[in-house]
Amino acid sequence: MADAIGADAIGAAGPVAAPTPHRESGWRRVLRTLLPFIVVAGIWEAVSHSGLFHPRLFPTIEAVAAQFVRLTVSGVLPYHAAGTLTRLAAGFALAAAVGIAIGIVMGRWKLAEDTLLPPVSVAAPIPGIAYAPLFLLWFGPGNASTVLLVAFVSSFPVVFNTWTGVKSVREVWLRSAVAMGAGGWRLFLKVVLPGALPFILTGLRLGLAQAWRILVGVEMLAAVPWGLGWMIFGAREFLNTDVMLAGVAVIGAIGLALEKGVFERLERLTVVRWGMMT
Amino acid sequence: MPYIEVYEVSHAYDTPSGRVAGVVGVSFGIEPSEFLCLVGPSGCGKSTLLNIIAGFLSPTSGEVRIGGRVVTGQGLDRGVVFQDFAQLFPWRTALRNVAFGLEMKGVPKNEREEIAMEQLKLVKLEKFAHAYPHHLSGGMQQRVAIARALAYNPGVLLMDEPFAALDALTRDDMQRLLSDVWRKTHKTVVYVTHNVAEAVFLADRVLVMTPHPGRVKTEIAIRLPRPRDPLSIEFLDCQKELLRHLVEPTPIGKDAPRNGGIA
Amino acid sequence: MSASETARSRYRSLVALAVMAGAYEGLARSGAFPSALLPTLPAVAEALLMGVADGTLLRHAASTLYRVLVGLGLAVLVGVPLGVLMGRLRAVESFVLPLASALMPIPSLAWVPVFILWFGLGNATAIGIVVYAALFPMLLNAWSGVRSVNPLWLRAGGSMGAGPADLFRKVIIPGSSPFIIAGLRQAFMRAWIAVVGAEMLAASDWGLGWVIFDAKEFLKADTMLASLAVIGLLGFAFERWVFGALERATVQRWGMVRAGKG
Numbered sequence: 001m002a003d004a005i006g007a008d009a010i011g012a013a014g015p016v017a018a019p020t021p022h023r024e025s026g027w028r029r030v031l032r033t034l035l036p037f038i039v040v041a042g043i044w045e046a047v048s049h050s051g052l053f054h055p056r057l058f059p060t061i062e063a064v065a066a067q068f069v070r071l072t073v074s075g076v077l078p079y080h081a082a083g084t085l086t087r088l089a090a091g092f093a094l095a096a097a098v099g100i101a102i103g104i105v106m107g108r109w110k111l112a113e114d115t116l117l118p119p120v121s122v123a124a125p126i127p128g129i130a131y132a133p134l135f136l137l138w139f140g141p142g143n144a145s146t147v148l149l150v151a152f153v154s155s156f157p158v159v160f161n162t163w164t165g166v167k168s169v170r171e172v173w174l175r176s177a178v179a180m181g182a183g184g185w186r187l188f189l190k191v192v193l194p195g196a197l198p199f200i201l202t203g204l205r206l207g208l209a210q211a212w213r214i215l216v217g218v219e220m221l222a223a224v225p226w227g228l229g230w231m232i233f234g235a236r237e238f239l240n241t242d243v244m245l246a247g248v249a250v251i252g253a254i255g256l257a258l259e260k261g262v263f264e265r266l267e268r269l270t271v272v273r274w275g276m277m278t
Numbered sequence: 279m280p281y282i283e284v285y286e287v288s289h290a291y292d293t294p295s296g297r298v299a300g301v302v303g304v305s306f307g308i309e310p311s312e313f314l315c316l317v318g319p320s321g322c323g324k325s326t327l328l329n330i331i332a333g334f335l336s337p338t339s340g341e342v343r344i345g346g347r348v349v350t351g352q353g354l355d356r357g358v359v360f361q362d363f364a365q366l367f368p369w370r371t372a373l374r375n376v377a378f379g380l381e382m383k384g385v386p387k388n389e390r391e392e393i394a395m396e397q398l399k400l401v402k403l404e405k406f407a408h409a410y411p412h413h414l415s416g417g418m419q420q421r422v423a424i425a426r427a428l429a430y431n432p433g434v435l436l437m438d439e440p441f442a443a444l445d446a447l448t449r450d451d452m453q454r455l456l457s458d459v460w461r462k463t464h465k466t467v468v469y470v471t472h473n474v475a476e477a478v479f480l481a482d483r484v485l486v487m488t489p490h491p492g493r494v495k496t497e498i499a500i501r502l503p504r505p506r507d508p509l510s511i512e513f514l515d516c517q518k519e520l521l522r523h524l525v526e527p528t529p530i531g532k533d534a535p536r537n538g539g540i541a
Numbered sequence: 542m543s544a545s546e547t548a549r550s551r552y553r554s555l556v557a558l559a560v561m562a563g564a565y566e567g568l569a570r571s572g573a574f575p576s577a578l579l580p581t582l583p584a585v586a587e588a589l590l591m592g593v594a595d596g597t598l599l600r601h602a603a604s605t606l607y608r609v610l611v612g613l614g615l616a617v618l619v620g621v622p623l624g625v626l627m628g629r630l631r632a633v634e635s636f637v638l639p640l641a642s643a644l645m646p647i648p649s650l651a652w653v654p655v656f657i658l659w660f661g662l663g664n665a666t667a668i669g670i671v672v673y674a675a676l677f678p679m680l681l682n683a684w685s686g687v688r689s690v691n692p693l694w695l696r697a698g699g700s701m702g703a704g705p706a707d708l709f710r711k712v713i714i715p716g717s718s719p720f721i722i723a724g725l726r727q728a729f730m731r732a733w734i735a736v737v738g739a740e741m742l743a744a745s746d747w748g749l750g751w752v753i754f755d756a757k758e759f760l761k762a763d764t765m766l767a768s769l770a771v772i773g774l775l776g777f778a779f780e781r782w783v784f785g786a787l788e789r790a791t792v793q794r795w796g797m798v799r800a801g802k803g
């Protein structure tokens with residue numbers, strides 16, 4: 001649905017105007033998507049204006065919007081958001097690099113597989129956030145713990161999927177590549193890696209989702225000086241529900257952008273184009 | 279008076295690219311306990327017609343009456359068997375699949391399982407009563423589907439190419455079995471098929487339809503004694519006649535159906 | 542792969558685990574790190590046994606399980622019918638889907654501070670977070686499940702006299718069960734993360750998450766590791782035995798999904 005709207009927008013921006021009925025149905029679609037939000041916002045407004053709850057606890061949408069604008073203009077919100085994103089990027093990059101490396105090693109060498117699979121399988125079912133206090137204890141509160149924990153947690157899906165992907169590279173591809181004279185590094189770079197790519201991308205995607213799911217919580221626990229998690233958790237002290245909700249909205253927007261912007265694009269550029277995935 | 283009356287029935291499908299005719303102005307009647315076969319080239323509207331009689335589709339114009347009452351939806355007076363093996367509920371054993379209709383009627387458990395067991399005996403599957411569908415072969419699954427459609431004792435059995443996806447040997451067995459079942463139960467049967475030999479083997483009367491958009495072209499009564507011998511001269515003559523009606527160019531149709539329409 | 546090869550990789554795995562445990566033990570005993578931070582394995586085992594023996598660890602585990610199961614139950618009660626309605630009625634789908642897509646990318650833990658203000662510290666907040674975490678997997682899976690129900694089953698059910706209620710209970714729900722069970726698994730995983738996080742943040746005296754967090758204050762890494770083990774074991778047990786058994790008793794037996802490992 002979002003795709004269709006996107007396509008419409010591109011059509012409208014182009015030199016040729018889209019035919020009228022088409023554009024109308026596009027507008028209808030936008031309206032239909034907006035309708036539930038309008039209804040929910042209406043209910044929210046009615047409740048917040050009714051005086052049923054204290055306005056500090058249940059602020060109006062205007063109040064949240066005003067707070068959002070104030071925090072954005074003053075640079076506080078972007079600053080916190082930048083902190084969170086930096087940690088996410090650092091932790092995830094670490095997880096991607098280490099996770100893919102471990103997964104490949106496990107997929108290519110039986111000895112590595114036998115050695116690494118048991119500890120990985122033992123540690124994986126524990127929810128990542130449960131390790132948080134341990135990391136805080138070992139590495140102290142602050143950035144190091146947060147980044148390492150995010151990396152640790154998001155590396156599991158990367159390892160598992162890379163491992164599976166490497167093992168599922170088709171034998172015919174390997175044989176035909178070897179027959180055509182590929183070997184060693186070239187075999188690895190030109191056949192194994194692209195062959196395993198759909199799995200690796202799935203792993204990265206799951207890993208990023210996991211990292212995102214716990215990062216905000218870890219920021220609250222680790223009392224890092226800046227970050228959206230800390231911002232909304234700190235707002236609790238002063239009953240600033242409007243700050244919290246503004247923060248939650250930004251968190252949601254980042255989450256959506258990560259999903260739609262980063263991975264769908266990456267997949268379209270590679271494996272979907274090769275017809276390995278639809 | 280015929281038991282089932284199809285009167286001037288038309289149906290048009292709404293598709294994104296406009297309305298597509300399914301069937302156009304079809305009329306015929308079916309006597310009680312009659313075995314009627316519908317044959318016609320692919321896409322002529324046989325399934326559409328059967329679905330209208332079953333009540334899954336409502337006609338855009340015209341009406342279907344069963345026992346004098348106008349059909350407005352599905353009803354327990356009709357049992358339906360589809361072509362697809364997947365029609366059975368995979369989460370129920372053969373017996374519980376067969377008992378489903380009785381369960382809906384509120385028949386107590388013991389009684390309905392007894393009836394279901396009898397139906398399974400009728401299709402020679404009593405040994406597999408407690409097997410799940412995915413452990414049965416395609417032919418066995420279709421037999422369960424027939425038993426299921428008979429279990430709640432509908433007067434009419436509607437079948438849409440129930441054996442088309444089976445191999446030739448199994449299909450042969452199934453045709454004999456269905457013929458026996460029909461003789462024992464005296465149901466009114468409407469049976470859609472592509473297969474001319476199948477129609478001659480099973481039917482009292484065969485309705486031949488024109489290519490898309492479907493109308494009734496002719497009807498042929500099959501007066502051979504039962505059980506029928508597919509190798510007899512008379513049988514082959516019937517088959518030839520039917521085939522001739524199917525392939526001869528239709529005066530109103532745009533192009534003659536090719537052999538592709540006939541298995 | 543031959544039997545001897547399987548045996549060899551099992552043997553290697555055991556050796557690997559033993560070597561790793563040995564290395565950890567050596568490091569813990571070397572004195573390079575304070576024992577409060579890196580307790581020896583016997584110390585962790587002792588903390589675990591003590592906690593089980595005096596019942597505290599069991600009570601913590603029970604509190605956590607209570608929150609997860611109540612939250613998961615509520616999420617199922619809301620998510621499955623709503624997902625089914627979405628799959629069957631266009632209007633419901635076009636109303637709920639945009640809302641769900643907007644809320645889904647917000648991690649459940651982001652709501653903890655808001656819920657604390659609204660519901661206070663304690664069970665209500667933790668359960669609320671669990672519901673939030675578990676709801677979307679249930680909703681989306683039920684929705685896809687209903688759309689995957691073979692239309693022939695609906696027709697067959699209808700022609701045998703099943704009304705809307707019977708169709709829902711006896712055709713649509715079992716027909717979409719592979720998706721619903723997958724949703725349940727996913728929902729439990731999310732809920733398990735959410736409950737531990739919520740217990741750490743919305744401190745409430747009982748609960749495995751709370752123990753771990755509390756142990757940090759007192760530098761009791763042995764208690765922490767012991768609780769971590771319990772969290773992992775419970776999660777694993779649910780995944781393997783509860784959901785695994787559910788799957789074997791239903792969709793695998795019915796041949797609707799093939800048996801896979803793990």
Ligand SMILES: Nc1ncnc2c1ncn2[C@@H]1O[C@H](COP(=O)(O)OP(=O)(O)OP(=O)(O)O)[C@@H](O)[C@H]1O
Binds near residue numbers: 300322326472490
């Ligand atoms: N769901 C549908 N939507 C739109 N058009 C349809 C639909 N089902 C059938 N039609 C159209 O109606 C016509 C009749 O279809 P129908 O399925 O009744 O044919 P049929 O005789 O059963 O063919 P076959 O022997 O291949 O099963 C076809 O030409 C098809 O184009």
Ligand SMILES: [Mg+2]
Binds near residue numbers: 324
């Ligand atoms: Mg058909």
